[in-house]
Amino acid sequence: MTPEEFRRNGHKVVDWVADYLSDVDKYPVKSRVEPGWVRSQLPATAPEAGENFDAIIADLDRVILPGLMHWQSPGFFGYFPANNSGPSILGELVSAGLGVQGMMWLTSPACTELESHVLDWLVELLGLPDGFRSEGAGGGVIQDSASSAVLCALLAARERATNGQSNRSGIDAPLVVYATDQAHSSIDKAVRIAGIGSVNLRRIRTNADLSMSAPALAEAIRADLAVGKAPCFVAATVGTTATNAVDPVAAIAEICEPYGVWLHVDAAMLGTATICPEFRHLISGLSGADSYCFNPHKWLLTNFDCSCFFVRNRASLIAALSILPEYLRNAASESGAVIDYRDWQIPLGRRFRALKLWFVLRSYGAAELRAMVRRHVKSAQWFAGMVAASTEFELVTTTPLNLVCFRHIGGNVASEYVMNAVNDSGKAFLTHARINDSVLLRLSVGQEHTEPTHLETTWQLLREACASV
Ligand SMILES: *Cc1c(COP(=O)(O)O)cnc(C)c1O
Numbered sequence: 200m201t202p203e204e205f206r207r208n209g210h211k212v213v214d215w216v217a218d219y220l221s222d223v224d225k226y227p228v229k230s231r232v233e234p235g236w237v238r239s240q241l242p243a244t245a246p247e248a249g250e251n252f253d254a255i256i257a258d259l260d261r262v263i264l265p266g267l268m269h270w271q272s273p274g275f276f277g278y279f280p281a282n283n284s285g286p287s288i289l290g291e292l293v294s295a296g297l298g299v300q301g302m303m304w305l306t307s308p309a310c311t312e313l314e315s316h317v318l319d320w321l322v323e324l325l326g327l328p329d330g331f332r333s334e335g336a337g338g339g340v341i342q343d344s345a346s347s348a349v350l351c352a353l354l355a356a357r358e359r360a361t362n363g364q365s366n367r368s369g370i371d372a373p374l375v376v377y378a379t380d381q382a383h384s385s386i387d388k389a390v391r392i393a394g395i396g397s398v399n400l401r402r403i404r405t406n407a408d409l410s411m412s413a414p415a416l417a418e419a420i421r422a423d424l425a426v427g428k429a430p431c432f433v434a435a436t437v438g439t440t441a442t443n444a445v446d447p448v449a450a451i452a453e454i455c456e457p458y459g460v461w462l463h464v465d466a467a468m469l470g471t472a473t474i475c476p477e478f479r480h481l482i483s484g485l486s487g488a489d490s491y492c493f494n495p496h497k498w499l500l501t502n503f504d505c506s507c508f509f510v511r512n513r514a515s516l517i518a519a520l521s522i523l524p525e526y527l528r529n530a531a532s533e534s535g536a537v538i539d540y541r542d543w544q545i546p547l548g549r550r551f552r553a554l555k556l557w558f559v560l561r562s563y564g565a566a567e568l569r570a571m572v573r574r575h576v577k578s579a580q581w582f583a584g585m586v587a588a589s590t591e592f593e594l595v596t597t598t599p600l601n602l603v604c605f606r607h608i609g610g611n612v613a614s615e616y617v618m619n620a621v622n623d624s625g626k627a628f629l630t631h632a633r634i635n636d637s638v639l640l641r642l643s644v645g646q647e648h649t650e651p652t653h654l655e656t657t658w659q660l661l662r663e664a665c666a667s668v
Pocket of ligand 1: 279436
């Protein structure tokens with residue numbers, strides 16, 4: 200494709216995306232296709248001769264749109280928000296257009312320096328500890344996902360706990376990891392990948408609100424030490440996936456500190472909230488954590504993939520992940536004056552992801568982002584109030600922020616029935632979780648264009664569904 204053809208088709212594609220975003224509330228949020236339908240619409244073999252670009256765009260409407268869940272719909276209340284936004288999409292386009300590999304400072308200085316700079320901005324915007332700024336011993340890096348972030352944190356912790364032995368000789372130290380049963384499955388996965396083994400993942404008892412019991416953590420660490428184990432890593436969560444439970448970071452940090460246990464704090468979705476000062480209490484005590492992660496690709500209008508990972512001491516991370524083959528040697532790296540982000544992540548290659556985040560932060564400004572968070576929290580509070588006042592439904596947890604957890608008083612079958620009714624309507628989409636064999640419904644508010652009317656409609660649909668429970 201020549202640059203001129205690219206310009207012409209590019210304008211069409213941008214128009215197509217703009218139309219999609221302006222019409223997205225007209226599609227059923229949950230796809231209605233049967234398994235195999237999408238493939239049945241596609242030719243069995245790749246085309247021998249190149250096709251007209253218009254034909255490709257037409258197939259987006261014909262084959263792709265019906266097979267989508269519309270995460271950008273203002274009626275999307277499932278799982279967690281996965282927002283994009285105009286500035287983010289355009290930043291992504293520029294990133295693709297430039298096509299640089301940012302594995303080292305040398306391979307595109309702007310890719311590295313913009314990333315360090317924007318992550319330092321976020322330290323201030325989100326009220327994170329100064330120790331996470333890149334000017335000192337720490338620093339931030341964009342990962343593809345919170346799952347990669349926790350794996351990197353665990354590898355750094357493993358290397359620190361074994362005094363640099365684990366990379367060389369594998370692990371023979373009896374390392375132990377701690378989290379609650381509400382922690383994200385990526386912790387379990389990281390424990391497997393890091394070779395620590397699932398039997399060495401201790402599930403710490405939770406309080407009534409499903410947050411980690413700090414005394415139970417202290418007890419578990421002491422019990423492990425008493426039998427010669429090596430407590431290595433605690434994964435605390437600020438905003439668990441099922442119910443938005445918040446582990447007490449300050450108390451956990453105090454427990455970890457004397458034992459030199461690495462504390463990672465996973466705030467994948469809820470981390471965005473601390474852009475508002477009134478929600479900073481969620482991360483009080485974070486200066487005692489070794490690492491922290493939150494996902495702009497959830498609630499901060501930056502399309503997947505963009506997960507911000509901060510460490511207090513980057514030396515441990517680099518020690519765990521740095522390998523220097525001859526062909527990557529260069530004077531800038533050897534000068535020690537630059538960051539080479541290849542040493543802060545699992546893959547070598549890396550995309551220019553800071554661009555989309557930079558576009559978002561500049562284009563909206565912090566004030567508008569705060570206003571969005573407050574709008575969402577207010578909407579969720581309104582919905583929680585309706586649930587609390589109703590005779591058919593009850594709240595399962597308090598609703599501190601943007602996630603409402605509730606159920607039908609008739610129990611699991613009734614709860615699932617009304618959820619399916621809402622989802623089949625196409626106007627809204629909810630998901631569920633299960634705590635102690637009890638199904639709860641989750642209404643997660645976080646789409647940029649969700650307005651009070653979308654919540655009113657969803658509430659109405661739920662009420663109507665009750666009639667046939
Ligand atoms: C969504 C979520 C994750 C996983 O995020 P990815 O970026 O998809 O890996 C991890 N932890 C929590 C608490 C989450 O809500």
